[in-house]
Amino acid sequence: MKNTQRRAAILAEVSASQGPVSAEEIFQRLQERFPTLALSTVYRNLERFAEDGLVEKETSPDGVFRYAGKDDHGHYLVCTQCHSRVRLHECPLSAMEEKLEEETGFSIDRHQLTLYGICPACKEREK
Amino acid sequence: MKNTQRRAAILAEVSASQGPVSAEEIFQRLQERFPTLALSTVYRNLERFAEDGLVEKETSPDGVFRYAGKDDHGHYLVCTQCHSRVRLHECPLSAMEEKLEEETGFSIDRHQLTLYGICPACKEREK
């Protein structure tokens, strides 16, 4: 895998992100630094990273693929209106994972959890 | 909500399915009974059912929307090597969501949870 500026920037952007990001989002963020960057390049690289296990590819509830750094273990509560996010400190899954490993035979090493809702500010604004 | 043959058939098809089904899948299954059925009708109805809480809309790991009976809320366990997936019927979050709503002031209405690990077959192969 060759080391190009764009490739490095894309990976850095995923890693620096809090929570999963879409190809489009990364594309936007890199527009300034790389005005000629193509969206297809972002897709191709993300796909490659996912294959090589550098990032995790997942589908978010809006139906678009999002990518997350493997070391990103935080869970978020994100507002579906203003996209603000709150990081959660608790994770209810560690207990469950052990039971699931027994039941399924998988070795579980990671999970991705994001909750969606409407934040207090947006609820207020709606009235 | 009017009661039409097609609408009833679509809902019945979701309910009869074990696990989530896509619009396309339902469309295929109803082709024989309703040769003139349009795919857009399937989409419109599924969307409507989801809004009214009759079915649950979810994104499966391949990126397409799938719909499941309301009582069939589930999550996926996916193998990071061969990408095989198992669907789980357990969800530890319903209990947690209520607590989080209190703590954060958000109204939580959905969540996305996927677990990653290595499946039994891949573990075997690794040896």
Next chain:
DNA sequence: TTACGTGCAAACTTTTTGCCTAGAC
């Protein structure tokens, strides 16, 4: 110099929308 990476445009897939007719109430 060779092969991999990238931009651009076009293709593809899945989902949504508009418009007009058909059918439920």
Next chain:
DNA sequence: GTCTAGGCAAAAAGTTTGCACGTAA
């Protein structure tokens, strides 16, 4: 008879692919 539902076709939105050129090794 009125108003919702549905068929058809086209449009959107997201993602992938082919090709020619650029660039890392």
